[in-house]
């Protein structure tokens with residue numbers, strides 16, 4: 365699914381109206397019906413619903429929603445905020461369509477807003493994609509009052525005051541919604557962690573915008589959804605054997621962190637790799653052999669740390685390196701040797717990222733290699749320097765991928781996959797249960813397995829982060845967020861792959 369800017373969304377609206385012979389009023393009605401459909405499933409008709417409408421088409425949506433909810437027996441009170449003498453045409457059409465029983469309250473000062481019951485619902489229809497400056501003055505005061513009212517706020521299209529695709533100025537007030545119901549496509553702002561307090565739980569409802577326009581419009585930003593991953597996954601062939609699915613090498617684990625190698629290895633095997641060799645420091649040998657009998661185990665000459673590459677490197681199709689390896693000098697030297705010699709793809713995680721980030725020499729060896737980095741935000745900052753905000757982080761992500769021609773999986777609540785072509789794919793699975801030690805090691809194992817099976821690096825990144833999040837979502841059902849461990853995510857990988865390859869009817 366593509367992500368469009370606010371300007372492109374307005375163009376999509378205009379194109380749909382022009383090319384598909386639908387009036388803008390009818391498109392607004394579709395949007396209002398789509399919103400109302402979601403709202404009715406969420407809130408019972410007994411609830412008081414206070415709908416705050418601004419002067420543009422977002423306000424027009426609010427007025428149409430007021431009429432539709434009134435018809436469905438909700439106790440609706442519309443508010444017209446500020447100067448509506450220059451309101452949009454469709455706002456005025458929907459103002460006229462309000463039934464007699466609904467008389468709107470004009471809010472010219474914030475004191476005109478009554479106190480709400482604690483179970484009241486507020487619908488925010490002040491501003492949508494037409495927001496063109498920070499919200500201050502009366503609108504800002506109204507937003508602050510609604511935020512502190514204690515009512516459950518549901519935003520139409522986007523929380524008012526939030527910029528859809530660029531940094532919202534600090535001085536602007538922004539609605540803090542519990543729910544945001546967006547039309548047709550998600551906005552970039554919803555995918556960035558800094559906006560969680562404003563956007564709340566978000567959903568997209570279709571309103572029939574032109575699919576042709578959406579297919580043709582240029583955007584480098586995408587959401588990866590289940591259908592995408594189902595199309596990317598290749599069935600295993602009847603006449604295949606273990607050699608068909610690659611031979612992965614994991615260079616993971618260090619004294620006290622052999623568990624990281626166990627987790628990465630188990631996840632790699634559960635993600636379809638044909639053969640797996642794990643090299644661990646001597647201290648890890650009995651542990652690996654016992655915990656992961658399916659993996660072949662090599663030992664490093666060093667008892668505690670990664671200090672050498674195995675023999676016969678040419679037999680591997682992919683390497684995963686980093687989980688638990690530590691930051692010893694000798695390990696850094698080994699990474700340098702790996703970058704200098706390996707011709708196959710390398711998945712680089714954890715301390716391998718930290719070691720590369722700390723060395724200009726190692727960074728200089730990254731060019732023209734087939735590399736996937738899997739940093740969390742702190743590791744990413746070690747690679748690229750301090751970032752100012754989530755948009756700045758995204759910019760750095762694209763620049764880093766372009767400069768080094770590599771892939772970066774920037775982990776977070778909507779993990780972002782950056783590609784060398786400047787594209788970014790946001791993931792749509794996962795939950796806060798993943799915020800626990802070892803889940804990153806699991807992701808390294810999954811991605812390594814997928815690269816080993818000859819998926820392109822882009823496919824491996826997109827499938828891998830989706831499956832990892834899906835496994836956590838499936839584990840949620842029986843284990844919950846609080847108790848979830850990295851091993852639970854591995855244990856749910858089979859269900860996640862089954863879910864994707866044999867969708868239930």
Ligand SMILES: NC(=O)C1=CN([C@@H]2O[C@H](COP(=O)(O)OP(=O)(O)OC[C@H]3O[C@@H](n4cnc5c(N)ncnc54)[C@H](OP(=O)(O)O)[C@@H]3O)[C@@H](O)[C@H]2O)[C@@H](O)CC1
Nearest residue numbers: 377392395420421422491492493494495496497498499521
């Ligand atoms: N078109 C369609 O077919 C469909 C559109 N849809 C809906 O339309 C929404 C977009 O509507 P929109 O383009 O009218 O813009 P919207 O966000 O309502 O605001 C514009 C108004 O706000 C004003 N204004 C802006 N910033 C301000 C500020 N900081 N402080 C104060 N004022 C400010 C600006 O005034 P001005 O800049 O002229 O002073 C103008 O009056 C979209 O999100 C979706 O909900 C759906 O129904 C689907 C069909």
Ligand SMILES: [K+]
Nearest residue numbers: 488491522524
């Ligand atoms: K809104």
